[in-house]
Amino acid sequence: MTRTRISYDGVVLCAPVTVPYERYSSQTAHWWAGRALRALTGATGFGPGDIDGFCFASFSAAPDTAVGMVQHLGLSPRWLDHLPTGGASGVMALRRAARAVQCGDADIVACVAADTNHLDSFRQTLAGFSRFSQDAVYPYGFGGPNATFALITDAYMRTYGIGREHFGKLCVAQRRNALFNPLALMRTELTLDDYLRARPISDPVHLFDCVMPCAGAEAFIVTTPEIAAARGLKTARILATIERHNAFPDDPVQLRGGWAMDVDDLWSMAGIGPEQVHMLQAYDDYPVIVAMQLEDLGFCPKGQAADFIARTGFEIDGDLPLNTNGGQLSAGQAGAAGGFQNVTEGLRQVLHQPLGAQVPDARTAALSGFGLVNYDRGVCTAAAVIEACR
Amino acid sequence: MSQHPPRDKRDPLARRKDRHVPPGLRSSAMHAMSARAAAGCFVLQACQDCGAVTYPPRDACPRCWGELLWQDQARGALVLCETTIRATTDLYFRDHLPWRMGKLALDAGPTALAHLHADLKPGDRADMHLMLDKGGNAALFALPAGGRPDMDDHQWREFTVPVKDRIVLVSDARSAIGRAVVKALHSAGAGLIFAGMAPPSRAADLTDELSGLDRVQTLPFDITDSSLVAEGISKIAGPLDIVINTARFVRGGRNLVDQKRMMDIAVLGFMRLSAACAPLLAGRPAGAFVDLVSIQALAGEAGFAGYAAAEAARLSLLHSFRHDMRAQGVRVLSIFSGPSDDEDHQSVPPPKVAPSRLAREVVEALHMGRETTCVGEVASDAMERWLADPALFVREKNL
Incomplete structure (x- = not known):
C-alpha cells in the first residue's frame, strides 16, 4: 500500500x-x-x-x-x-x-x-571524504570526483550514444546565463569550440565539464x-518534493539517479508536469548528471537526452531555462553551498528577485539535487517543485 | 673480480628524486584484505548467512546484515568503462600520470574499480590480481584474460619488482641457494649482480662458473662483519635496486657456539645488511629487499630449537624493516621455505626444496610483487596450519 x-x-x-x-x-x-x-x-x-x-x-x-x-x-x-x-x-x-x-x-x-x-582545502576534503573512497577509489590514481564522473560519463556515452557536443551545449548555455550574474566566478564567454578543445582532465571529462571549487x-x-x-516578504510554496538514497544499488554503473524511483510521485503531487515548469535548477557538477536529470525527472524519455538537448534552448529566455545563475559550472562550487544554489536561484527567479536576468513570466521551478560520491556514484538525490505565491 | 662494462655514476650534486607512495589511509577491513593480498590471494568478503559477495570491504552484509568472511574468488571480470586520469593532487600519482583505471563487473558478483593494463578496453575480459601498491596496501589490477602479464606495462611495473636490467646484491653467493639465486637472476636478465663471497676467498672462487658470467661481479661480503658490509656497499657505489639476503647458518641442537653464529647471521647480520642498504634502495623507482627465512620462524621445533629461535627473531626484524621501508616505497619480501636439498639439511628426510626451485620462486615473487611466498609443501602446509590455528600448530610441532 x-x-x-x-x-x-x-x-x-x-x-x-x-x-x-x-x-x-x-x-x-x-x-x-x-x-x-x-x-x-x-x-x-x-x-x-x-x-x-x-x-x-x-x-x-x-x-x-x-x-x-x-x-x-x-x-x-x-x-x-x-x-x-x-x-x-x-x-x-x-x-x-x-x-x-x-x-x-x-x-x-x-x-x-x-x-x-x-x-x-580541496585536497584535504578529498583525502578524508569517505571510507569506501579511501579503500577503493583514491588508491586508483587519486583522480577525485573527476575520475569517478569520468567513468560514469564514459559508460553513459557508450550506452546512450550521447556526444561531448551535447554536454557542451549545456555548459555553453549555462555560461551564457552566468554572463548576467554579477556573482558568478566565471563570466567570460564560452563557445562550443572552446569546450570541445579544452584540455582533458580524466577522459572523457575535460576542463569545462568540471566545476571550480570556491x-x-x-x-x-x-x-x-x-x-x-x-514582514512583507515575497514567498513561494512547495508543490512537491522527493528524496532517495542509494537507489538502484545493483546497477553496475550509475546510468540513472534516485529520481527515477520517485518521479511519478513528484509530478502527481505537484499537479503539473515537467512541460509546465518554467525552469530547471539542476545539480550540475558534471554535465552528464544534468543529462541524467533531464531523463530521470521526466523532461525526456530515458536514453533520449541527446535528442532533447539538441532541440531545446537552455538560456534564460530559452524553452527550458537551466541553471539560470550559471550553475556551479560557471558560478562556482562552494562546497555544500553548491547543493543550495539550485534552491536559492529557483526561489529568486519565481519571486522575481534575480541576481541578474529574469526568466520571463516565471512562476514555477523544478529544483534538483544530487550528492555525495561515497564510492562509485552519487548516493543522495532529491527534487522539488515550487511555485510563487500570489 | 670479473670484467663488466662501466656503469653510469650518479651526479653527486644532482638533487635526488623524492619518492612518494600512494595515499595510505585504509579501514580495518581493507587491511585484512591487504594481509591476504600479501600472499597473492584473490579474496573478497562473502556473507556467512546469505552467501552474497561484497566489495568494497564492509563490516556487515548489505543484503541481510550477516557476518562477512574472506573467501577466495573467481578472478574473471568484464571491463565496463575506463578513464585516463591526467590531473591529480596526489604526489605519487602526479609522478606517474597519465594513469588508466576502470570499472569492472567481477564474475564473483560485485563491481570494482581497478588499475587497467594498457591493452584492456571496455568490453574486454580480464583477470583480476590483488596486488600491493607501493604503500603496501591491496589494490586490484586488471590484466588481459589468460595472458602472461607484460612486464613492460608502466602501471603494472609499479606493483611488481622488475628484474631485467636491474642491479642486484646477493648477500651470500657461495651457498647452494645463493649460487642458484645468482643464476636465476642472471637468466631473468638482471643488469648486474653483485655476488657476495665471504672472505677469505678460496681458490675455487677463481674457477667458479659464476664469476665467468657476464653481468656477475663477485664482491667480498660478509653480513657478520660490519666493516665488510660497509665496504661492500661503498664498492657498489651506484644505484642498487634489489638486495637478496641468502645468508644463513643452519645447525640442529643447542650448541652455544653454533647458536652465537646463527644469531650473528640471522639476527645481527640482517640488521647490518638492512641498515646499510636501506638508503640506496629508498632512492630507486622499484627497490626491493628479499629475505629467505625458514618456516620454522613461525613456531619453535625441538630438533632445531636454536635455529628456529634465530629465524623467529629474523622474521620479527623483517616485519619491522617492512614497516620502515613502506614510506619509501621499497618492497620487503619474505620467502619462506622448509628444509632445502643441500648440505644444511642432510639429516632431514624429503620432501625438501631444491635450491634451483627456491631461486625460481625468488624471481617469481619479485615479478609478481608478492610480499609473502611459501616455497614447497612443508612451508605451505605449515603456513596454512599456523594461519588456521597458531596455538594448535605450536603444540603439534612440539608433541
Whole structure:
C-alpha cells in the first residue's frame, strides 16, 4: 500500500540569499555561515532571537557540526538539523524544514550552507571524504570526483550514444546565463569550440565539464505564510518534493539517479508536469548528471537526452531555462553551498528577485539535487517543485 | 673480480628524486584484505548467512546484515568503462600520470574499480590480481584474460619488482641457494649482480662458473662483519635496486657456539645488511629487499630449537624493516621455505626444496610483487596450519 504524500500547506519559502563567492578564502566556514545569517537578517529583519529552527550543511566546518554552529552563532533553536549530503542538501533542507514548520515544531527555520576554500582545502576534503573512497577509489590514481564522473560519463556515452557536443551545449548555455550574474566566478564567454578543445582532465571529462571549487554561502528561510506576510516578504510554496538514497544499488554503473524511483510521485503531487515548469535548477557538477536529470525527472524519455538537448534552448529566455545563475559550472562550487544554489536561484527567479536576468513570466521551478560520491556514484538525490505565491 | 662494462655514476650534486607512495589511509577491513593480498590471494568478503559477495570491504552484509568472511574468488571480470586520469593532487600519482583505471563487473558478483593494463578496453575480459601498491596496501589490477602479464606495462611495473636490467646484491653467493639465486637472476636478465663471497676467498672462487658470467661481479661480503658490509656497499657505489639476503647458518641442537653464529647471521647480520642498504634502495623507482627465512620462524621445533629461535627473531626484524621501508616505497619480501636439498639439511628426510626451485620462486615473487611466498609443501602446509590455528600448530610441532 502506498500512502499519498500530504501537501505542504501552511509553509512558505522566502529570502534566498547568496554570499558572494571567492575562489580562495582565508576565512572559516563559521565566518561564511555568519555572513549568510547576516544576509538573511538584511532580507527579512529576523534576528538570532527570531530564528527557532536551524538546518546546516558544510564540508569544512570540522570539528564542528550544526551543534557547534548554533553556539558559535548565538542561536537557540527548538529544531536543529545537520545535513552531510552535499549536493542534495538544499532540497533536503527545504523539505525537512517545511515539515517542521507545518507541524509546529518551528516557526522560522534558517537553512544555511557555508563552506570555505583554503589553498589546500580541496585536497584535504578529498583525502578524508569517505571510507569506501579511501579503500577503493583514491588508491586508483587519486583522480577525485573527476575520475569517478569520468567513468560514469564514459559508460553513459557508450550506452546512450550521447556526444561531448551535447554536454557542451549545456555548459555553453549555462555560461551564457552566468554572463548576467554579477556573482558568478566565471563570466567570460564560452563557445562550443572552446569546450570541445579544452584540455582533458580524466577522459572523457575535460576542463569545462568540471566545476571550480570556491568559498561561499547560500541560505533561505522556511516559515508560515502569516509570519512572512507580517514582514512583507515575497514567498513561494512547495508543490512537491522527493528524496532517495542509494537507489538502484545493483546497477553496475550509475546510468540513472534516485529520481527515477520517485518521479511519478513528484509530478502527481505537484499537479503539473515537467512541460509546465518554467525552469530547471539542476545539480550540475558534471554535465552528464544534468543529462541524467533531464531523463530521470521526466523532461525526456530515458536514453533520449541527446535528442532533447539538441532541440531545446537552455538560456534564460530559452524553452527550458537551466541553471539560470550559471550553475556551479560557471558560478562556482562552494562546497555544500553548491547543493543550495539550485534552491536559492529557483526561489529568486519565481519571486522575481534575480541576481541578474529574469526568466520571463516565471512562476514555477523544478529544483534538483544530487550528492555525495561515497564510492562509485552519487548516493543522495532529491527534487522539488515550487511555485510563487500570489 | 670479473670484467663488466662501466656503469653510469650518479651526479653527486644532482638533487635526488623524492619518492612518494600512494595515499595510505585504509579501514580495518581493507587491511585484512591487504594481509591476504600479501600472499597473492584473490579474496573478497562473502556473507556467512546469505552467501552474497561484497566489495568494497564492509563490516556487515548489505543484503541481510550477516557476518562477512574472506573467501577466495573467481578472478574473471568484464571491463565496463575506463578513464585516463591526467590531473591529480596526489604526489605519487602526479609522478606517474597519465594513469588508466576502470570499472569492472567481477564474475564473483560485485563491481570494482581497478588499475587497467594498457591493452584492456571496455568490453574486454580480464583477470583480476590483488596486488600491493607501493604503500603496501591491496589494490586490484586488471590484466588481459589468460595472458602472461607484460612486464613492460608502466602501471603494472609499479606493483611488481622488475628484474631485467636491474642491479642486484646477493648477500651470500657461495651457498647452494645463493649460487642458484645468482643464476636465476642472471637468466631473468638482471643488469648486474653483485655476488657476495665471504672472505677469505678460496681458490675455487677463481674457477667458479659464476664469476665467468657476464653481468656477475663477485664482491667480498660478509653480513657478520660490519666493516665488510660497509665496504661492500661503498664498492657498489651506484644505484642498487634489489638486495637478496641468502645468508644463513643452519645447525640442529643447542650448541652455544653454533647458536652465537646463527644469531650473528640471522639476527645481527640482517640488521647490518638492512641498515646499510636501506638508503640506496629508498632512492630507486622499484627497490626491493628479499629475505629467505625458514618456516620454522613461525613456531619453535625441538630438533632445531636454536635455529628456529634465530629465524623467529629474523622474521620479527623483517616485519619491522617492512614497516620502515613502506614510506619509501621499497618492497620487503619474505620467502619462506622448509628444509632445502643441500648440505644444511642432510639429516632431514624429503620432501625438501631444491635450491634451483627456491631461486625460481625468488624471481617469481619479485615479478609478481608478492610480499609473502611459501616455497614447497612443508612451508605451505605449515603456513596454512599456523594461519588456521597458531596455538594448535605450536603444540603439534612440539608433541
